[in-house]
Amino acid sequence: MTKADRSPADHDGGRARLASHPAFQLAQLGSHIKGRFTAHLAPLNIAPRHFDMLALLTDADGLTQQQIAEELNIHRNVMVGLVDELEARGLAERRRHPTDRRAYTVHLLPAGRELLRKADRIFDGFENDELLATLTTAERQTLAELLRRVAAAAGLHRGVHPAFHGSPE
Template identity: 55%
Template sequence: MSTPSLFDHPACVVTHLSAHVQEQLVDVLAPLGIHPRQFGLLDLLIEKDGLSQHQLAGPLNVHRNVMVGLVDELERRGLVERRRHPTDRRAHAVHVLPAGRELHTEAESLISGFETRLLGGLEPEEARTFVTLLKRVFAHAGLAGDLHPGLLTSEATLAESR
């Protein structure tokens, strides 16, 4: 009786792929001086500019204290700015500045190239099916609310966090 390879277990394959993708994504974004979480923050702000730090923390699955540091770093670099929140005097709204939009566009291009290479062993229809199936597994695992809304969750998730 032979023992199955670790790669016969979907959990092992997904774990290994996840670690590889995370490592590669860090490397892909390094020339721009940002990390994946900072890209996620910019991406969310491009989609929904003017959210409070608290509103940003939920969809990105980042603790509020960590979010303060992420915003601080992007603000120091002139990519975002805090302004008084229009409806909550206790909060600040975070807004993307033109330099942040430009950096986001560059990062999108680098990530798109990486994704093309990552899925290069698949036909285009297979790649679309693969992503669709991953999203279904993700949602079935109950993780749908823990990923950037531009990737999987709905507008309702953002509304709930307000």
């Protein structure tokens, strides 16, 4: 007996129960997106968390490790290894904080800016040509605005991205 004999793909009765609930749809899509974006970034040898960090440094260069960790919603312990990786690849570097000798500030290097440009193109391509290809421009704007309000109400203001961390799926 094979699997097809047992599962005629017809037990789909009320299963759509959850499928029309935004809370469920959002959780499902969020996980899917993280996995897909991770795959798209793989050729650059970076993970979404590196993308997040490079993007943050582009807009706010010279933050301390703690500040970066807070913005990205990750622990400062993890930050250590993250900065280590970027530094080892010449994408960013640590400098002593000008007035607080306990702290390091993190700065983007030219190689980091260039890598971010490539990652940005990958992100845009994924979003426009793959994820949202089925929506019109107006619909994309409507979606973005609704999501913005939901995210704001949830306290997810600013550019923080706890979703892009961790392992996909």
